Amino acid sequence: MVVWTEFERSTIQDIFSKINYDVVGPAALSRCLIVYPWTQRYFGGFGNLYNAAAIMENPKVAAHGRVVLKGLELAQKNMDSIKATFADLSKLHSEKLLVDPDNFKLLTDCLAIVVAAELGEDFTAEVHAVFQKFLAVVVASLRKQYY
């Protein structure tokens, strides 16, 4: 069972209240597709991913970025049961989407960088550490149903 301190809970709530979902979701996903181009293998139906500009302008990427962030918000709203909350999502990624779970870390690294840009100096080491813990729990939960 993941134990969250009061500071950690309020920090995560704070981060999610401050970030613009329409900016962060699309930016993180497009950054992942640009910085780690092999992740594009999962988005064959998304059309033009030919270069960075195309990826950043691609409406399907942007829409899916928002979907991903909504998923993270679900974890934020269920911090004491992220594993259970994500059980179906984990099965989906493993059995249907067939995503290599090592890719989750690539996306969360990009998320940290994008949130850092959004929050600027407010993204202190302490805030960063809490966010990193949250993302690690999310990733572990998404990995849980892989066999």
Added chain:
Amino acid sequence: MTSLSAKDKDRVRAFWAKVSGKEDEIGSDAFSRMLVVYPQTKTYFSHWKDLSPGSAQVQKHGKTIITAVADAVTKIDDLTAGLLSLSELHAYKLRVDPGNFKILAHNLLVVLSIKFPKDFTPEVHVAMDKFLAAVARALSEKYR
């Protein structure tokens, strides 16, 4: 993995020119941040009294690291040769598990993202990520 293209090198050099002047604070922030966010990295510094971000040793070591990274930018055309003595230091004396190079690189990128939200575009991000991975590879050269 992949080697640096001419465009990657241009992007790294151009972006680093913008960083110039802020290197010390970036180095100190990235290093101290790493010790906080990835506490397992503290195991390499158990001989230091104070591992908090404000400590003089932590600040100084951050500067040492970023000075080496800045130097690596100037040696970007042959990192293996340019970082030879540093590689020997890390391999025979420090013996830092190379997985930690990635962790430090990530923290550097986070700090660069904070300090340069407009300039740290996805294109610059991928070039810098590749560069830091190449530096890590050069540092690991002598490990075995």
